[in-house]
Amino acid sequence: MGKSRYLPLFETRPARGRLLFRSYAASIFIAICFIFWYRLTYFPALETTTETWVWVGMFLSELWFTFYFFITVIVRWNPVFRSTFKDRLSSRYGEEALPGVDVLVCTADPRLEPPTMVISTVLSVMAYDYPPEKLSVYLSDDGGSDVTFYALLEASRFAQIWLPFCRKLKVEPTSPEAYFQMSPEPVDDSAMDNEWFIIKKSYEDVKSRIETVTRLGKVPVDIRKEHKGFDEWDFVSSRHDHPSILQVLIDGRDSNAFDTEGRALPTLVYLAREKRPQFHHHFKAGALNALIRVSSRISNAPFILNVDCDMYSNNSKAIRDALCFFLDEENGHDIAYVQYPQTFSNLTKNEIYGCLRIFMQLELAGFDGNGGSCYVGTGCVHRREALCGMKYSKELPVEWKAMKYDRKIRESASSIQQDCKALASCAYEENTQWGKQMGVKYESLVEDILTGMSIQNKGWRSVYLNPERPAFLGVVPTTLSDTLVQHKRWSEGQLQILLSEHCTLLYDRRNMPLKLQLSYCIYMLWAPNSFATLYFVIVPSFCMLKGISLFPNISSIWGVPYLYVIVVHRVQSLVEFVWCGGTVQGWLNEQRMWLFKRTTSYFFAVIDHTLKLCRCSKSAFVVTRKVADDDVNRRYEQEIMDFGYSSPMFTILATLALFNLFGLVALGTKKVVTDDVLTKVFDIFGFQILLCCVLVFVNLPIYRAMFFRKDSGKIPAFVTLQSITLALLASALAMY
Ligand SMILES: O=c1ccn([C@@H]2O[C@H](COP(=O)(O)OP(=O)(O)O[C@H]3O[C@H](CO)[C@@H](O)[C@H](O)[C@H]3O)[C@@H](O)[C@H]2O)c(=O)[nH]1
Numbered sequence: 003m004g005k006s007r008y009l010p011l012f013e014t015r016p017a018r019g020r021l022l023f024r025s026y027a028a029s030i031f032i033a034i035c036f037i038f039w040y041r042l043t044y045f046p047a048l049e050t051t052t053e054t055w056v057w058v059g060m061f062l063s064e065l066w067f068t069f070y071f072f073i074t075v076i077v078r079w080n081p082v083f084r085s086t087f088k089d090r091l092s093s094r095y096g097e098e099a100l101p102g103v104d105v106l107v108c109t110a111d112p113r114l115e116p117p118t119m120v121i122s123t124v125l126s127v128m129a130y131d132y133p134p135e136k137l138s139v140y141l142s143d144d145g146g147s148d149v150t151f152y153a154l155l156e157a158s159r160f161a162q163i164w165l166p167f168c169r170k171l172k173v174e175p176t177s178p179e180a181y182f183q184m185s186p187e188p189v190d191d192s193a194m195d196n197e198w199f200i201i202k203k204s205y206e207d208v209k210s211r212i213e214t215v216t217r218l219g220k221v222p223v224d225i226r227k228e229h230k231g232f233d234e235w236d237f238v239s240s241r242h243d244h245p246s247i248l249q250v251l252i253d254g255r256d257s258n259a260f261d262t263e264g265r266a267l268p269t270l271v272y273l274a275r276e277k278r279p280q281f282h283h284h285f286k287a288g289a290l291n292a293l294i295r296v297s298s299r300i301s302n303a304p305f306i307l308n309v310d311c312d313m314y315s316n317n318s319k320a321i322r323d324a325l326c327f328f329l330d331e332e333n334g335h336d337i338a339y340v341q342y343p344q345t346f347s348n349l350t351k352n353e354i355y356g357c358l359r360i361f362m363q364l365e366l367a368g369f370d371g372n373g374g375s376c377y378v379g380t381g382c383v384h385r386r387e388a389l390c391g392m393k394y395s396k397e398l399p400v401e402w403k404a405m406k407y408d409r410k411i412r413e414s415a416s417s418i419q420q421d422c423k424a425l426a427s428c429a430y431e432e433n434t435q436w437g438k439q440m441g442v443k444y445e446s447l448v449e450d451i452l453t454g455m456s457i458q459n460k461g462w463r464s465v466y467l468n469p470e471r472p473a474f475l476g477v478v479p480t481t482l483s484d485t486l487v488q489h490k491r492w493s494e495g496q497l498q499i500l501l502s503e504h505c506t507l508l509y510d511r512r513n514m515p516l517k518l519q520l521s522y523c524i525y526m527l528w529a530p531n532s533f534a535t536l537y538f539v540i541v542p543s544f545c546m547l548k549g550i551s552l553f554p555n556i557s558s559i560w561g562v563p564y565l566y567v568i569v570v571h572r573v574q575s576l577v578e579f580v581w582c583g584g585t586v587q588g589w590l591n592e593q594r595m596w597l598f599k600r601t602t603s604y605f606f607a608v609i610d611h612t613l614k615l616c617r618c619s620k621s622a623f624v625v626t627r628k629v630a631d632d633d634v635n636r637r638y639e640q641e642i643m644d645f646g647y648s649s650p651m652f653t654i655l656a657t658l659a660l661f662n663l664f665g666l667v668a669l670g671t672k673k674v675v676t677d678d679v680l681t682k683v684f685d686i687f688g689f690q691i692l693l694c695c696v697l698v699f700v701n702l703p704i705y706r707a708m709f710f711r712k713d714s715g716k717i718p719a720f721v722t723l724q725s726i727t728l729a730l731l732a733s734a735l736a737m738y
């Protein structure tokens with residue numbers, strides 16, 4: 003093709019309103035300068051040592067918040083949005099010349115991640131609008147469960163009717179569970195409609211068979227006879243102790259692997275990598291690395307899509323979209339991965355536990371503008387070489403066509419099986435670079451972010467793509483404790499990166515622009531953020547009771563910059579949230595979660611990590627629960643916060659909430675008694691009172707859950723009692 007006629011396969015648009023944002027940021031910056039001026043000028047006027055120390059604390063906290071604000075500005079400085087031209091891709095490459103794509107799906111526990119959900123995800127990716135002979139799907143089962151294997155076996159059979167049905171009706175989404183839940187029953191009597199009912203019935207049968215087996219907890223003998231693969235479980239002593247299990251359920255190279263319309267089926271592979279108690283298995287990162295190796299032996303596609311088991315494909319064009327970047331002749335050669343945002347199917351209108359909306363819809367675009375999107379673990383298409391650890395180099399152009407995978411070459415299935423089992427064994431990685439220089443990284447609980455950083459450090463770029471129809475839909479946790487525990491894992495993982503040699507600001511960073519390095523700090527600093535936040539939640543109320551004023555009088559001129567920052571900064575956050583598709587109530591909920599996470603999850607992450615450094619505890623990847631009982635689901639639908647059981651996190655939340663409430667009450671009574679010209683008190687302690695009121699308002703659901711609710715999701719009496727005692731003690735300490 004002549005250069006003059008070159009048409010790009012994707013385009014990039016900068017976000018609108020950048021000028022407005024930059025002016026806003028500059029104005030806040032000026033206000034912050036005034037705040038520091040105030041802090042420093044009034045410093046010498048302090049009388050007691052307590053006053054001096056709390057003042058220093060305020061100064062440090064404000065300094066910290068300023069630095070953090072500066073980073074949030076960098077992330078938002080230049081967001082970019084991308085779109086693709088899939089028609090050009092088709093006309094340039096046709097169907098024949100498209101590259102192979104391997105899809106890696108991970109599951110870890112059949113009780114937390116029901117096998118029916120896992121196979122809906124698997125079926126949804128098998129049904130991509132992509133030549134099936136170029137598609138291979140691999141499921142890693144860290145639960146090592148024969149029930150999950152049975153579910154996949156059922157899926158491999160159901161695929162024979164599901165895939166032609168999806169093609170014929172242009173089904174969207176291609177997850178049978180989601181599709182039949184949302185698509186209305188057809189009303190005509192045509193043959194097509196009959197087929198709709200037949201397939202639906204067939205899916206329901208599959209589902210009910212799997213659910214029966216799941217309830218039993220093991221596969222009955224008569225079903226075990228259906229497939230020789232079940233024999234592998236004869237050697238399984240527990241999920242933590244078994245040899246590699248590998249079953250090719252559909253072999254795409256097999257000339258008999260056809261759907262009911264005679265078209266090829268994608269290859270489908272089940273893998274439970276070897277587990278032995280004496281080996282560390284490195285959680286999801288380890289699972290992915292085993293899959294990367296096994297897939298390289300079986301299909302070796304040049305592009306790898308990876309999804310979590312709850313993230314079904316919601317857009318059957320997503321692979322083609324991603325390829326528009328990699329296959330663009332002019333600008334695609336250095337792109338290592340294309341990241342789709344995580345979006346969720348089970349959100350309620352006002353998202354009581356938040357859903358990373360700003361992160362997924364805006365900050366990732368900001369990262370892209372600064373040099374490359376983060377890798378967020380799911381919904382990401384990688385170039386195999388980049389994921390395997392190869393450095394980018396202009397001289398060594400990566401040629402995807404060179405990695406041809408010839409489906410016609412037949413090898414004996416048993417020799418492939420033998421090789422693959424060795425590749426998925428515990429000992430395979432010993433004395434290799436896997437997890438360090440190769441594949442997904444092991445040193446952090448957020449293996450995704452660290453792996454993305456390391457890929458960018460090797461000279462690759464990455465892009466963020468957010469098509470109008472979300473590419474994947476997953477599940478957000480439906481209780482407060484699940485959410486807080488998930489965030490604890492994330493912030494702990496980020497802290498691990500911050501304190502490791504991979505910290506962007508210290509690492510060998512020739513290939514990462516400074517603005518991208520700073521952008522990563524926005525998450526790496528989550529955990530340390532807890533200290534400044536705890537300080538602001540506790541100390542101003544404490545000092546209010548002690549009679550120490552920490553902020554300027556509300557009527558003084560120094561009050562203006564404070565008011566400006568407080569009001570304008572929150573307005574900007576609200577506007578941003580609504581722009582990203584949220585509701586006003588949703589924003590309020592998000593603010594609450596922001597406070598809860600900082601005072602519990604992030605704080606616990608610091609403590610846990612410190613214990614780990616002292617070798618008192620070990621890293622654990624607590625898998626997020628994807629199902630809940632009816633009671634919990636009902637409360638989630640009604641957007642009522644679920645506490646349900648005692649947890650030290652809830653004790654902290656409730657104590658802080660009560661402490662601030664007591665503060666307000668005590669102040670009220672004290673002033674009525676002494677009647678110390680009320681307006682004067684409000685003037686001197688105005689900001690502290692305001693802060694206290696805001697905290698009480700934000701904590702309203704906690705008071706309700708302690709004192710006014712009767713359902714099983716309320717705060718347990720034991721936690722309430724504990725918190726009242728602690729908060730009373732703290733208030734007494736402040737007042738006397
Ligand atoms: O030992 C393990 C633990 C987890 N998983 C799988 O990893 C995925 C993510 O686990 P989940 O409990 O759903 O974690 P989330 O917090 O929802 O996941 C986010 O955060 C993780 C990093 O902490 C990323 O890996 C994920 O992609 C990202 O969605 C799931 O498919 C699990 O089945 C494994 O395969 N093996």
Ligand SMILES: [Mn+2]
Nearest residue numbers: 310312476626
């Ligand atoms: Mn998840």
